[in-house]
Amino acid sequence: MKETTHWYLPLEKYQPELEKWIEGHSDWKPNALGQIKSWFKDGLRDRAVTRDLPWGVPVPEEIAKKAGADAQGKVLYVWFDAPIGYISASREWAAQQGKPELWKKYWQEKDTRLIHFIGKDNIVFHCIIFPAVLKAHGDYVLPENVPANEFLNLEGDKLSTSRNYAVWLNEYLKNFEPDSLRYCLASIMPETKDSDFSWKDFQARHNNELADILGNFVNRSAIFCHKYFDGKLPKAGTLSSLDKELITRLEGAAEKLGKTIDGHQYKNYVREAMDIARFANKYFNDKEPWKTRKENPDDCATTIHLCLQTVRILGILFDPLLPFTAKKIRELFNIKDQEKWDDAAELTLQEGHKINQPQILFTKIEDDTINSEIEKLKQASEPNQENEINLPPFKETIEFDDFTKMDLRVAKVLEAEKVPKTNRLLKFTVDLGSEQRTIVSGIAEQYDPQDLVGKNVVIIANLKPVKIRGVESRGMLLTSENDEKLSLLTVMQDIPPGSSIS
DSSP states (O other): OOBSSSBEEOHHHHHHHHHHHHHTOTTSOHHHHHHHHHHHHHOOOOEEOEEEOSSSOBOOHHHHHHTTOOOTTEEEOHHHHHHHHHHHHHHHHHHHTTOTTTHHHHHTOTTOOOBOOEEGGGHHIIIIIHHHHHHHHOSSOOOSBOOEEOOEEETTBOOBTTTTBSOOHHHHHHHSOHHHHHHHHHHTOOSSSOEEEOHHHHHHHIIIIIIIIIIHHHHHHHHHHHHHHTTBOOOOOSOOHHHHHHHHHHHHHHHHHHHHHHTTOHHHHHHHHHHHHHHHHHHHHHHOHHHHHHHOHHHHHHHHHHHHHHHHHHHHHTTTTOHHHHHHHHHHTTOOSOOOGGGGGSOOOOTTOBOOOOOOSOOOOOHHHHHHHHHHHHHHHGGGOOSSOOOOOOOOOOOHHHHHTSOEEEEEEEEEEEOTTOSSOEEEEEEOSSOEEEEEESOTTTOOHHHHTTOEEEEETTSOOEEETTEEEOSEEOEEEETTEEEEOBOSSOOOTTOEEO
């Protein structure tokens, strides 16, 4: 780090190494690679990692003395400090385990696979700043992948905890099973574009897929076994071509789905795993064991044998996604310990294996229950969905001289971040040509900070400075407001920062 007004992370110095590192990861998600390469193209600039603020983690005085710098009044930039906390937390955990060196296995051994799961607004910190810090130290592994997801909306609108427009987990669990939500969210995961959660879609996926496909197959297989084979796995006889096709699908599923998960293609994993259950249901129907029970008992036994082998394997394949359901399947087969992933590649159940009485895995969700959840969200969103536009009345007439007292300027946003412990406030560092300033604005619910970096905005430059949550704000960003929705005023052309507006 170099000493100016603040301490800086030498991103420009580490750009060649970071570029070389990224070149070996062409399989990353497009949104992450696109952002990273655009920053490389523009050239990385050294980034200040300290702030002059009354709150935050103070710069340790002993470190400042060694660097020959002054730590007085300086705190660490929160997004420089936060990723380092992952390592600190690992060290604390290792100490609690009585193995103080265990943390190094996760952060310093070369065969470690370090993966960061983040949202797209944090790509810069996990792909540029944190890796540069690790490079600067030199003894740490870099992320192997940074799966950065897009945004998840709710019933066509942005989630907002401040106006109660959200699905609260404690309320959800009163009416629904946790696995149903896990399944739905994984099915619509915003891997490459924003996606939307709706209660009707949730109901459809639960009823039509979890209940009618997976749950139905498990239940009908176990019930048939109890009704006609005394609850014991029957012996498999001569295999038909359809039997062999099912076995081939089962034996190759673990490897195929494992690669899909390792490639962070979770939507594909969900779809392909459910396709196995869908094929198994069709297999049950096509084999017609209710007919072959009398016409060809050996074939009937083979059918139920393979169906129950399939249920066990589905329990393993769905375990990462549906852990509670997988546990119920293990209980169905009297399997005490959680099986390993590779165990799904083999049909391990032996003839005569005892099958317990089945329980309904997924109960259908009724319309009334879903409509109640939709109504909750409608009530939360009503103030923001009025048909009439509520425009404020015009203010009293002023003289032209009153207008000229305002110093309106174009400012370029250099940095933007949320003010800690607030929902509405963003802190901006803006360039006014001749100087840089800090401005606090209450637009955090309307904008993501990183989307504003590089924008040319309009500010009032001659307002008296004021402290907001301990941050001195020197100016005001101009916004348009209607029904509590704020829209930031920007300049379309690339006008030099500091240009006057009149």
